[in-house]
Amino acid sequence: MKEEIIIAGFGGQGVLSMGKILAYAGLMQGKEVSWLPAYGPEQRGGTANVTVIISDDKISSPILNTYNTAIILNQQSLDKFESKVKPGGRLIYDPYGITKAPTRTDIEVYSTAAMDKALELNAAKSFNMFILGGFLKLCPIVDIEHVMLGLKKSLPERHWNLLPQNEEAIKTGMEIISKR
Amino acid sequence: MSEEVRLMKGNEALAEAAIRCGCDGYFGYPITPQSEVMETLMKLKPWETTGMVVLQAESEVASINMVYAGAGCGKRIMTSTSSPGFSLMQEGVSYIAGADIPALVVNVMRGGPGLGTIQPSQADYFQTVKGGGHGDYKQITLAPNSVQEMADFVGLGFDLAFKYNILCVILADGLIGQMMEKVVLPPYQPRRTEEEIRKQCPWATLGRTPDRDINVITSLELEPEPMERRNIALQAKYALIEKNEVRYDEFMTDDAEYLIMAFGSAARICQKAVEVSRKQGIKVGLLRPITLFPFPYNRIKEHLSHIKGILSVEYNAGQMVEDIRLAVEGKVKVEHFGRTGGIVPTPGEVVDALKNQIIK
Numbered sequence: 001m002k003e004e005i006i007i008a009g010f011g012g013q014g015v016l017s018m019g020k021i022l023a024y025a026g027l028m029q030g031k032e033v034s035w036l037p038a039y040g041p042e043q044r045g046g047t048a049n050v051t052v053i054i055s056d057d058k059i060s061s062p063i064l065n066t067y068n069t070a071i072i073l074n075q076q077s078l079d080k081f082e083s084k085v086k087p088g089g090r091l092i093y094d095p096y097g098i099t100k101a102p103t104r105t106d107i108e109v110y111s112t113a114a115m116d117k118a119l120e121l122n123a124a125k126s127f128n129m130f131i132l133g134g135f136l137k138l139c140p141i142v143d144i145e146h147v148m149l150g151l152k153k154s155l156p157e158r159h160w161n162l163l164p165q166n167e168e169a170i171k172t173g174m175e176i177i178s179k180r
Numbered sequence: 181m182s183e184e185v186r187l188m189k190g191n192e193a194l195a196e197a198a199i200r201c202g203c204d205g206y207f208g209y210p211i212t213p214q215s216e217v218m219e220t221l222m223k224l225k226p227w228e229t230t231g232m233v234v235l236q237a238e239s240e241v242a243s244i245n246m247v248y249a250g251a252g253c254g255k256r257i258m259t260s261t262s263s264p265g266f267s268l269m270q271e272g273v274s275y276i277a278g279a280d281i282p283a284l285v286v287n288v289m290r291g292g293p294g295l296g297t298i299q300p301s302q303a304d305y306f307q308t309v310k311g312g313g314h315g316d317y318k319q320i321t322l323a324p325n326s327v328q329e330m331a332d333f334v335g336l337g338f339d340l341a342f343k344y345n346i347l348c349v350i351l352a353d354g355l356i357g358q359m360m361e362k363v364v365l366p367p368y369q370p371r372r373t374e375e376e377i378r379k380q381c382p383w384a385t386l387g388r389t390p391d392r393d394i395n396v397i398t399s400l401e402l403e404p405e406p407m408e409r410r411n412i413a414l415q416a417k418y419a420l421i422e423k424n425e426v427r428y429d430e431f432m433t434d435d436a437e438y439l440i441m442a443f444g445s446a447a448r449i450c451q452k453a454v455e456v457s458r459k460q461g462i463k464v465g466l467l468r469p470i471t472l473f474p475f476p477y478n479r480i481k482e483h484l485s486h487i488k489g490i491l492s493v494e495y496n497a498g499q500m501v502e503d504i505r506l507a508v509e510g511k512v513k514v515e516h517f518g519r520t521g522g523i524v525p526t527p528g529e530v531v532d533a534l535k536n537q538i539i540k
Contacts (some may be wrong), residue, residue: 020360033361033362034359034361035359036357040297040522043448059361060451061527062361062448063355065527065528065529070292142260
Protein backbone atom coordinates (compact mmCIF):
# COMPACT_ATOMS: atom_id res chain seq x y z
CA MET A 1 0.00 0.00 0.00
CA LYS A 2 1.25 3.43 -0.91
CA GLU A 3 -0.30 6.87 -0.51
CA GLU A 4 1.12 9.83 -2.40
CA ILE A 5 -0.14 13.13 -1.04
CA ILE A 6 0.33 16.80 -1.87
CA ILE A 7 -0.78 19.32 0.74
CA ALA A 8 -0.83 22.92 -0.46
CA GLY A 9 -2.01 26.25 0.85
CA PHE A 10 -0.80 29.47 2.41
CA GLY A 11 2.15 29.64 4.78
CA GLY A 12 0.81 29.66 8.33
CA GLN A 13 -2.11 27.32 7.63
CA GLY A 14 -0.15 24.41 9.00
CA VAL A 15 0.52 22.75 5.66
CA LEU A 16 4.05 21.62 6.47
CA SER A 17 3.23 20.56 10.01
CA MET A 18 0.20 18.54 8.87
CA GLY A 19 2.54 16.72 6.53
CA LYS A 20 5.06 16.24 9.29
CA ILE A 21 2.46 14.71 11.59
CA LEU A 22 1.42 12.28 8.85
CA ALA A 23 5.04 11.37 8.19
CA TYR A 24 5.76 10.80 11.88
CA ALA A 25 2.60 8.70 12.21
CA GLY A 26 3.68 6.58 9.25
CA LEU A 27 7.16 6.18 10.70
CA MET A 28 5.79 5.03 14.04
CA GLN A 29 3.51 2.59 12.29
CA GLY A 30 6.60 1.01 10.71
CA LYS A 31 6.05 2.37 7.22
CA GLU A 32 8.44 4.04 4.81
CA VAL A 33 7.89 7.78 4.61
CA SER A 34 9.17 10.84 2.81
CA TRP A 35 8.37 14.51 3.46
CA LEU A 36 9.50 16.99 0.88
CA PRO A 37 8.62 20.67 1.33
CA ALA A 38 8.75 23.43 -1.24
CA TYR A 39 11.33 25.57 0.50
CA GLY A 40 11.83 28.03 -2.32
CA PRO A 41 10.36 31.39 -3.28
CA GLU A 42 6.78 30.18 -3.05
CA GLN A 43 7.25 29.58 0.66
CA ARG A 44 8.71 33.04 1.04
CA GLY A 45 5.93 34.58 -1.08
CA GLY A 46 3.18 33.08 1.03
CA THR A 47 2.20 29.73 -0.46
CA ALA A 48 3.52 26.48 0.93
CA ASN A 49 3.31 22.87 -0.16
CA VAL A 50 4.65 19.53 0.89
CA THR A 51 4.73 16.11 -0.74
CA VAL A 52 4.22 13.25 1.70
CA ILE A 53 4.58 9.60 0.71
CA ILE A 54 3.61 6.81 3.09
CA SER A 55 4.37 3.34 1.79
CA ASP A 56 4.83 -0.28 2.79
CA ASP A 57 7.78 -0.51 0.43
CA LYS A 58 10.92 1.55 0.04
CA ILE A 59 10.20 4.88 -1.64
CA SER A 60 12.08 5.63 -4.84
CA SER A 61 11.27 9.17 -5.92
CA PRO A 62 10.17 11.74 -3.33
CA ILE A 63 9.15 13.93 -6.29
CA LEU A 64 6.01 12.99 -8.17
CA ASN A 65 4.16 13.88 -11.37
CA THR A 66 0.76 12.98 -9.94
CA TYR A 67 -0.79 12.23 -6.57
CA ASN A 68 -3.41 9.91 -5.05
CA THR A 69 -4.59 12.74 -2.82
CA ALA A 70 -4.39 16.51 -3.07
CA ILE A 71 -5.29 18.51 0.03
CA ILE A 72 -5.87 22.05 -1.17
CA LEU A 73 -6.25 25.10 1.03
CA ASN A 74 -6.15 28.06 -1.34
CA GLN A 75 -7.07 29.04 -4.90
CA GLN A 76 -3.49 29.19 -6.23
CA SER A 77 -2.88 25.65 -5.06
CA LEU A 78 -6.13 24.42 -6.56
CA ASP A 79 -5.18 25.98 -9.90
CA LYS A 80 -1.78 24.34 -9.70
CA PHE A 81 -2.59 20.86 -8.42
CA GLU A 82 -6.13 19.92 -9.54
CA SER A 83 -4.74 18.55 -12.80
CA LYS A 84 -2.07 16.58 -10.91
CA VAL A 85 -4.49 14.24 -9.14
CA LYS A 86 -4.42 10.73 -10.63
CA PRO A 87 -7.67 9.67 -12.34
CA GLY A 88 -9.72 7.98 -9.63
CA GLY A 89 -7.76 9.86 -6.95
CA ARG A 90 -9.19 12.32 -4.46
CA LEU A 91 -9.09 16.04 -3.98
CA ILE A 92 -9.95 17.52 -0.61
CA TYR A 93 -10.47 21.27 -0.37
CA ASP A 94 -11.77 23.89 1.98
CA PRO A 95 -14.15 26.19 0.04
CA TYR A 96 -13.10 29.13 2.25
CA GLY A 97 -11.47 31.64 -0.09
CA ILE A 98 -12.02 29.43 -3.15
CA THR A 99 -13.57 31.38 -6.03
CA LYS A 100 -13.37 28.71 -8.75
CA ALA A 101 -14.38 25.27 -7.45
CA PRO A 102 -12.73 22.12 -8.81
CA THR A 103 -14.20 20.95 -12.12
CA ARG A 104 -12.75 17.49 -12.72
CA THR A 105 -15.22 14.63 -12.82
CA ASP A 106 -12.77 11.69 -13.04
CA ILE A 107 -11.66 12.15 -9.44
CA GLU A 108 -13.49 12.17 -6.13
CA VAL A 109 -13.85 15.69 -4.81
CA TYR A 110 -14.52 16.30 -1.13
CA SER A 111 -15.06 19.57 0.63
CA THR A 112 -14.57 20.34 4.27
CA ALA A 113 -15.67 23.60 5.87
CA ALA A 114 -12.73 23.45 8.24
CA MET A 115 -12.08 27.18 8.39
CA ASP A 116 -15.72 27.94 9.21
CA LYS A 117 -15.77 25.21 11.84
CA ALA A 118 -12.48 26.34 13.36
CA LEU A 119 -13.76 29.91 13.61
CA GLU A 120 -17.09 28.74 15.05
CA LEU A 121 -15.29 26.73 17.74
CA ASN A 122 -12.74 29.50 18.31
CA ALA A 123 -10.01 27.01 17.39
CA ALA A 124 -8.37 28.69 14.40
CA LYS A 125 -4.97 27.31 15.38
CA SER A 126 -6.29 23.76 15.03
CA PHE A 127 -7.44 24.48 11.46
CA ASN A 128 -5.04 21.99 9.92
CA MET A 129 -6.18 19.27 12.33
CA PHE A 130 -9.79 19.60 11.10
CA ILE A 131 -8.41 19.07 7.59
CA LEU A 132 -6.25 16.17 8.70
CA GLY A 133 -9.26 14.51 10.33
CA GLY A 134 -11.16 14.69 7.05
CA PHE A 135 -8.28 13.10 5.19
CA LEU A 136 -7.93 10.29 7.74
CA LYS A 137 -11.63 9.51 7.50
CA LEU A 138 -11.24 8.93 3.74
CA CYS A 139 -7.81 7.36 3.87
CA PRO A 140 -7.00 5.63 7.14
CA ILE A 141 -3.46 4.77 6.01
CA VAL A 142 -2.26 5.61 9.51
CA ASP A 143 -4.38 5.03 12.59
CA ILE A 144 -5.38 7.71 15.02
CA GLU A 145 -3.15 6.47 17.87
CA HIS A 146 -0.10 6.86 15.67
CA VAL A 147 -1.33 10.24 14.45
CA MET A 148 -1.53 11.37 18.08
CA LEU A 149 1.98 10.05 18.69
CA GLY A 150 3.12 11.88 15.57
CA LEU A 151 1.48 15.04 16.80
CA LYS A 152 3.20 14.71 20.14
CA LYS A 153 6.52 14.17 18.40
CA SER A 154 6.14 17.25 16.22
CA LEU A 155 4.95 19.57 19.00
CA PRO A 156 7.39 21.05 21.48
CA GLU A 157 6.79 19.71 24.99
CA ARG A 158 5.47 23.06 26.21
CA HIS A 159 2.50 22.66 23.86
CA TRP A 160 1.56 19.12 24.88
CA ASN A 161 -1.36 20.53 26.87
CA LEU A 162 -2.94 21.25 23.46
CA LEU A 163 -2.98 17.58 22.44
CA PRO A 164 -6.60 16.86 23.56
CA GLN A 165 -7.84 19.95 21.73
CA ASN A 166 -6.09 18.79 18.58
CA GLU A 167 -7.47 15.27 18.89
CA GLU A 168 -10.93 16.78 19.23
CA ALA A 169 -10.33 18.83 16.07
CA ILE A 170 -9.26 15.69 14.16
CA LYS A 171 -12.46 13.93 15.25
CA THR A 172 -14.62 16.90 14.31
CA GLY A 173 -12.80 17.03 10.99
CA MET A 174 -13.86 13.46 10.32
CA GLU A 175 -17.49 14.52 10.69
CA ILE A 176 -17.53 17.66 8.59
CA ILE A 177 -16.02 16.30 5.39
CA SER A 178 -18.45 15.52 2.61
CA LYS A 179 -18.41 14.41 -0.98
CA ARG A 180 -19.20 17.10 -3.49
CA MET B 181 19.92 4.18 21.25
CA SER B 182 22.24 3.90 18.27
CA GLU B 183 19.65 1.80 16.41
CA GLU B 184 16.88 4.32 16.97
CA VAL B 185 14.97 5.19 13.79
CA ARG B 186 14.44 8.92 13.41
CA LEU B 187 12.59 11.16 10.98
CA MET B 188 14.97 13.92 9.96
CA LYS B 189 15.98 16.31 7.24
CA GLY B 190 19.17 15.43 5.38
CA ASN B 191 20.90 18.48 6.82
CA GLU B 192 19.91 17.54 10.37
CA ALA B 193 21.01 13.94 9.95
CA LEU B 194 24.38 15.08 8.63
CA ALA B 195 24.89 17.35 11.65
CA GLU B 196 23.96 14.62 14.13
CA ALA B 197 26.23 12.17 12.34
CA ALA B 198 29.14 14.60 12.55
CA ILE B 199 28.94 14.64 16.34
CA ARG B 200 28.61 10.86 16.47
CA CYS B 201 31.57 10.33 14.13
CA GLY B 202 33.97 11.98 16.53
CA CYS B 203 34.23 15.22 14.57
CA ASP B 204 36.49 17.70 16.36
CA GLY B 205 35.32 20.90 14.79
CA TYR B 206 32.81 22.50 12.45
CA PHE B 207 33.41 25.96 11.00
CA GLY B 208 30.67 27.31 8.78
CA TYR B 209 28.69 30.22 7.48
CA PRO B 210 24.93 29.95 6.99
CA ILE B 211 23.44 29.69 3.51
CA THR B 212 20.20 28.16 2.24
CA PRO B 213 19.54 25.28 1.63
CA GLN B 214 21.94 23.89 4.25
CA SER B 215 21.56 26.27 7.20
CA GLU B 216 20.00 23.48 9.29
CA VAL B 217 23.44 21.88 9.56
CA MET B 218 24.82 24.60 11.79
CA GLU B 219 21.40 25.23 13.39
CA THR B 220 21.25 21.59 14.46
CA LEU B 221 24.82 21.66 15.78
CA MET B 222 24.09 24.83 17.76
CA LYS B 223 20.95 23.23 19.18
CA LEU B 224 22.75 20.02 20.18
CA LYS B 225 25.69 21.90 21.76
CA PRO B 226 28.28 19.14 21.23
CA TRP B 227 30.95 21.26 22.95
CA GLU B 228 29.21 20.32 26.18
CA THR B 229 29.28 16.58 25.44
CA THR B 230 31.98 15.40 23.03
CA GLY B 231 33.97 18.63 23.14
CA MET B 232 33.42 19.27 19.41
CA VAL B 233 33.90 22.93 18.49
CA VAL B 234 31.12 24.60 16.48
CA LEU B 235 31.85 28.09 15.24
CA GLN B 236 30.10 30.47 12.89
CA ALA B 237 32.90 32.12 10.93
CA GLU B 238 32.63 35.60 9.42
CA SER B 239 32.53 34.21 5.88
CA GLU B 240 33.07 31.08 3.82
CA VAL B 241 36.62 32.25 3.11
CA ALA B 242 37.29 32.31 6.83
CA SER B 243 35.57 28.99 7.50
CA ILE B 244 37.58 27.02 4.90
CA ASN B 245 40.82 28.47 6.26
CA MET B 246 39.76 27.51 9.79
CA VAL B 247 39.18 24.02 8.37
CA TYR B 248 42.69 24.10 6.83
CA ALA B 249 44.24 25.10 10.15
CA GLY B 250 42.27 22.71 12.36
CA ALA B 251 42.76 19.81 9.96
CA GLY B 252 46.46 20.66 9.83
CA CYS B 253 46.49 19.66 13.51
CA GLY B 254 45.29 16.20 12.48
CA LYS B 255 41.77 16.83 13.79
CA ARG B 256 38.58 15.68 12.12
CA ILE B 257 37.35 19.04 10.83
CA MET B 258 34.47 19.89 8.52
CA THR B 259 32.45 22.69 7.03
CA SER B 260 29.26 22.82 5.03
CA THR B 261 27.98 25.33 2.54
CA SER B 262 25.96 25.74 -0.63
CA SER B 263 27.13 26.58 -4.14
CA PRO B 264 28.05 30.31 -3.91
CA GLY B 265 29.79 29.59 -0.61
CA PHE B 266 31.69 26.68 -2.15
CA SER B 267 32.97 29.04 -4.85
CA LEU B 268 34.28 31.37 -2.16
CA MET B 269 36.11 28.44 -0.58
CA GLN B 270 38.04 27.38 -3.68
CA GLU B 271 41.31 29.07 -2.75
CA GLY B 272 41.39 27.22 0.57
CA VAL B 273 40.28 24.00 -1.09
CA SER B 274 43.23 24.17 -3.49
CA TYR B 275 45.66 24.92 -0.62
CA ILE B 276 44.31 21.94 1.35
CA ALA B 277 44.85 19.77 -1.74
CA GLY B 278 48.36 21.11 -2.20
CA ALA B 279 49.23 20.48 1.44
CA ASP B 280 47.84 16.90 1.57
CA ILE B 281 45.43 17.71 4.40
CA PRO B 282 42.44 15.47 5.25
CA ALA B 283 39.19 17.38 5.74
CA LEU B 284 35.49 17.19 4.93
CA VAL B 285 33.46 19.79 3.01
CA VAL B 286 29.75 19.45 2.36
CA ASN B 287 28.19 21.29 -0.57
CA VAL B 288 24.38 21.20 -0.61
CA MET B 289 24.02 22.51 -4.14
CA ARG B 290 21.57 25.19 -5.25
CA GLY B 291 20.86 26.62 -8.69
CA GLY B 292 23.35 29.00 -10.23
CA PRO B 293 25.36 30.59 -11.67
CA GLY B 294 25.91 33.58 -9.42
CA LEU B 295 23.72 33.86 -6.39
CA GLY B 296 21.16 31.97 -8.47
CA THR B 297 18.30 30.39 -6.63
CA ILE B 298 17.98 28.47 -3.38
CA GLN B 299 16.40 25.40 -4.93
CA PRO B 300 18.06 22.07 -5.76
CA SER B 301 20.72 21.82 -8.42
CA GLN B 302 23.65 19.63 -9.47
CA ALA B 303 25.46 22.27 -11.45
CA ASP B 304 28.63 22.11 -9.30
CA TYR B 305 29.64 18.70 -10.69
CA PHE B 306 32.41 20.14 -12.88
CA GLN B 307 33.55 22.46 -10.09
CA THR B 308 33.87 19.54 -7.70
CA VAL B 309 35.23 16.68 -9.78
CA LYS B 310 37.32 18.67 -12.25
CA GLY B 311 38.78 21.08 -9.68
CA GLY B 312 37.11 24.40 -8.87
CA GLY B 313 40.34 25.88 -7.58
CA HIS B 314 43.67 26.26 -9.33
CA GLY B 315 46.24 23.57 -9.98
CA ASP B 316 46.15 19.87 -10.79
CA TYR B 317 44.22 18.45 -7.89
CA LYS B 318 41.29 16.19 -7.19
CA GLN B 319 39.07 15.52 -4.24
CA ILE B 320 37.11 12.43 -3.30
CA THR B 321 33.46 13.25 -3.99
CA LEU B 322 30.55 11.37 -2.44
CA ALA B 323 27.01 11.93 -3.74
CA PRO B 324 24.32 10.91 -1.21
CA ASN B 325 20.86 10.06 -2.53
CA SER B 326 18.97 9.76 0.76
CA VAL B 327 18.84 11.16 4.26
CA GLN B 328 20.43 7.89 5.41
CA GLU B 329 23.40 8.46 3.15
CA MET B 330 23.71 12.05 4.37
CA ALA B 331 24.31 10.53 7.80
CA ASP B 332 26.45 7.59 6.63
CA PHE B 333 28.77 9.58 4.39
CA VAL B 334 30.07 11.79 7.19
CA GLY B 335 31.96 8.90 8.79
CA LEU B 336 32.88 7.44 5.40
CA GLY B 337 34.06 10.86 4.22
CA PHE B 338 36.32 11.35 7.23
CA ASP B 339 37.69 7.81 6.92
CA LEU B 340 38.55 8.29 3.24
CA ALA B 341 40.00 11.73 3.90
CA PHE B 342 42.36 10.34 6.54
CA LYS B 343 43.18 7.21 4.54
CA TYR B 344 44.59 9.31 1.70
CA ASN B 345 45.26 12.69 3.33
CA ILE B 346 42.85 14.36 0.96
CA LEU B 347 39.84 16.63 0.99
CA CYS B 348 36.57 14.73 0.76
CA VAL B 349 33.47 16.50 -0.54
CA ILE B 350 29.92 15.39 0.16
CA LEU B 351 28.13 16.73 -2.90
CA ALA B 352 24.44 16.84 -1.96
CA ASP B 353 21.63 18.97 -3.30
CA GLY B 354 18.87 21.06 -1.79
CA LEU B 355 16.35 18.28 -2.14
CA ILE B 356 18.34 15.80 -0.03
CA GLY B 357 19.16 18.55 2.46
CA GLN B 358 15.55 19.61 2.96
CA MET B 359 13.56 16.38 2.72
CA MET B 360 12.73 14.27 5.75
CA GLU B 361 13.08 10.50 5.73
CA LYS B 362 13.73 7.66 8.10
CA VAL B 363 17.29 7.48 9.25
CA VAL B 364 19.29 5.27 11.59
CA LEU B 365 22.08 7.38 13.02
CA PRO B 366 25.58 5.93 13.40
CA PRO B 367 26.70 4.84 16.87
CA TYR B 368 28.76 7.26 18.95
CA GLN B 369 32.47 7.08 18.34
CA PRO B 370 34.74 9.02 20.70
CA ARG B 371 36.93 11.85 19.41
CA ARG B 372 40.53 10.75 19.07
CA THR B 373 42.89 11.73 21.85
CA GLU B 374 45.92 13.87 21.13
CA GLU B 375 48.16 10.80 21.54
CA GLU B 376 46.11 8.91 18.97
CA ILE B 377 46.30 11.84 16.58
CA ARG B 378 50.08 12.11 17.00
CA LYS B 379 50.36 8.43 16.19
CA GLN B 380 47.99 8.42 13.20
CA CYS B 381 49.04 11.78 11.79
CA PRO B 382 52.80 12.19 12.33
CA TRP B 383 52.65 15.22 10.00
CA ALA B 384 50.16 17.09 12.24
CA THR B 385 51.25 20.45 13.61
CA LEU B 386 50.48 19.73 17.25
CA GLY B 387 53.71 21.14 18.62
CA ARG B 388 57.20 19.74 18.22
CA THR B 389 58.33 16.78 20.33
CA PRO B 390 61.98 15.87 20.99
CA ASP B 391 61.86 12.80 18.76
CA ARG B 392 61.24 14.62 15.48
CA ASP B 393 61.89 17.73 13.42
CA ILE B 394 59.47 20.60 13.05
CA ASN B 395 56.40 19.72 10.99
CA VAL B 396 55.74 22.28 8.29
CA ILE B 397 52.47 22.37 6.38
CA THR B 398 52.51 24.47 3.25
CA SER B 399 51.49 24.27 -0.38
CA LEU B 400 54.29 26.66 -1.33
CA GLU B 401 57.32 25.22 -3.16
CA LEU B 402 59.30 27.81 -5.12
CA GLU B 403 61.73 25.37 -6.75
CA PRO B 404 60.11 23.71 -9.77
CA GLU B 405 61.77 20.29 -9.38
CA PRO B 406 60.44 19.54 -5.88
CA MET B 407 57.12 21.07 -6.93
CA GLU B 408 56.93 18.67 -9.84
CA ARG B 409 57.78 15.77 -7.50
CA ARG B 410 54.95 16.93 -5.30
CA ASN B 411 52.60 16.95 -8.28
CA ILE B 412 53.71 13.47 -9.30
CA ALA B 413 53.03 12.24 -5.77
CA LEU B 414 49.56 13.80 -5.85
CA GLN B 415 48.79 12.13 -9.17
CA ALA B 416 49.97 8.78 -7.81
CA LYS B 417 47.64 9.23 -4.86
CA TYR B 418 44.71 10.02 -7.19
CA ALA B 419 45.51 6.93 -9.27
CA LEU B 420 45.43 4.81 -6.13
CA ILE B 421 42.07 6.28 -5.17
CA GLU B 422 40.75 5.57 -8.67
CA LYS B 423 41.88 1.96 -8.25
CA ASN B 424 40.49 1.41 -4.75
CA GLU B 425 37.54 3.66 -4.03
CA VAL B 426 35.06 3.57 -6.91
CA ARG B 427 31.57 3.17 -5.51
CA TYR B 428 28.28 2.83 -7.38
CA ASP B 429 24.84 1.36 -7.04
CA GLU B 430 22.69 -0.37 -9.64
CA PHE B 431 18.98 -1.01 -10.09
CA MET B 432 17.61 -3.49 -12.65
CA THR B 433 20.70 -3.41 -14.85
CA ASP B 434 21.10 -7.19 -15.34
CA ASP B 435 19.01 -7.50 -18.48
CA ALA B 436 18.98 -3.80 -19.37
CA GLU B 437 19.07 -2.65 -22.97
CA TYR B 438 19.28 0.98 -21.90
CA LEU B 439 20.88 2.69 -18.94
CA ILE B 440 19.90 5.79 -17.07
CA MET B 441 22.73 7.34 -15.10
CA ALA B 442 22.11 9.85 -12.33
CA PHE B 443 23.65 10.78 -9.00
CA GLY B 444 22.24 12.16 -5.75
CA SER B 445 18.52 12.83 -5.51
CA ALA B 446 18.21 12.70 -9.31
CA ALA B 447 18.90 8.97 -9.02
CA ARG B 448 15.81 8.58 -6.83
CA ILE B 449 13.65 10.21 -9.49
CA CYS B 450 15.30 8.02 -12.12
CA GLN B 451 14.65 4.86 -10.09
CA LYS B 452 10.96 5.67 -10.27
CA ALA B 453 11.36 6.37 -13.99
CA VAL B 454 12.92 2.90 -14.36
CA GLU B 455 10.00 1.34 -12.48
CA VAL B 456 7.50 3.14 -14.72
CA SER B 457 9.41 2.27 -17.92
CA ARG B 458 9.69 -1.40 -16.94
CA LYS B 459 5.90 -1.53 -16.58
CA GLN B 460 5.73 -0.31 -20.18
CA GLY B 461 8.07 -3.11 -21.27
CA ILE B 462 11.19 -0.98 -21.68
CA LYS B 463 14.28 -2.83 -20.46
CA VAL B 464 16.08 -0.03 -18.68
CA GLY B 465 18.28 0.00 -15.59
CA LEU B 466 19.85 2.62 -13.37
CA LEU B 467 23.56 3.06 -12.71
CA ARG B 468 24.17 5.52 -9.90
CA PRO B 469 27.71 6.69 -9.23
CA ILE B 470 28.16 7.11 -5.46
CA THR B 471 31.68 8.44 -5.89
CA LEU B 472 31.88 11.10 -8.60
CA PHE B 473 35.63 11.14 -8.17
CA PRO B 474 36.68 8.39 -8.57
CA PHE B 475 34.13 7.92 -11.36
CA PRO B 476 32.94 4.41 -12.35
CA TYR B 477 34.34 4.55 -15.91
CA ASN B 478 35.11 0.83 -15.91
CA ARG B 479 31.67 -0.20 -14.72
CA ILE B 480 30.14 1.75 -17.62
CA LYS B 481 32.50 0.00 -20.05
CA GLU B 482 31.38 -3.38 -18.67
CA HIS B 483 27.80 -2.58 -19.62
CA LEU B 484 28.61 -1.64 -23.21
CA SER B 485 28.37 -5.21 -24.48
CA HIS B 486 24.64 -5.36 -23.78
CA ILE B 487 23.25 -1.84 -23.88
CA LYS B 488 22.15 0.37 -26.76
CA GLY B 489 22.23 3.78 -25.13
CA ILE B 490 22.69 5.79 -21.96
CA LEU B 491 20.67 8.76 -20.72
CA SER B 492 22.41 10.96 -18.17
CA VAL B 493 19.89 12.77 -15.99
CA GLU B 494 21.24 15.74 -14.04
CA TYR B 495 19.93 18.97 -12.55
CA ASN B 496 22.25 20.92 -14.84
CA ALA B 497 22.90 21.61 -18.52
CA GLY B 498 25.04 18.49 -19.02
CA GLN B 499 28.13 17.84 -16.92
CA MET B 500 28.43 14.19 -15.79
CA VAL B 501 27.39 13.24 -19.33
CA GLU B 502 30.91 14.23 -20.47
CA ASP B 503 32.48 11.65 -18.15
CA ILE B 504 30.03 9.04 -19.40
CA ARG B 505 31.07 9.85 -22.98
CA LEU B 506 34.72 9.45 -21.97
CA ALA B 507 33.92 5.94 -20.76
CA VAL B 508 31.76 5.03 -23.75
CA GLU B 509 34.20 6.29 -26.41
CA GLY B 510 31.43 6.67 -28.97
CA LYS B 511 30.39 3.01 -28.85
CA VAL B 512 26.76 3.69 -27.93
CA LYS B 513 24.52 6.71 -27.93
CA VAL B 514 24.85 8.94 -24.85
CA GLU B 515 22.44 11.82 -24.29
CA HIS B 516 21.79 14.26 -21.47
CA PHE B 517 18.47 15.29 -19.98
CA GLY B 518 18.32 17.91 -17.29
CA ARG B 519 16.52 20.85 -15.78
CA THR B 520 18.34 23.91 -14.52
CA GLY B 521 17.85 26.91 -12.27
CA GLY B 522 16.52 24.92 -9.33
CA ILE B 523 13.87 22.95 -11.23
CA VAL B 524 13.78 19.23 -10.52
CA PRO B 525 12.47 16.95 -13.28
CA THR B 526 9.63 14.54 -12.51
CA PRO B 527 9.87 10.80 -13.17
CA GLY B 528 7.46 11.28 -16.10
CA GLU B 529 9.78 13.79 -17.76
CA VAL B 530 12.64 11.30 -17.43
CA VAL B 531 10.61 8.52 -19.05
CA ASP B 532 9.70 10.85 -21.93
CA ALA B 533 13.34 11.89 -22.34
CA LEU B 534 14.42 8.24 -22.42
CA LYS B 535 11.91 7.51 -25.18
CA ASN B 536 12.57 10.65 -27.20
CA GLN B 537 16.32 10.95 -26.91
CA ILE B 538 17.56 7.36 -26.59
CA ILE B 539 15.00 4.83 -27.79
CA LYS B 540 13.18 6.95 -30.43
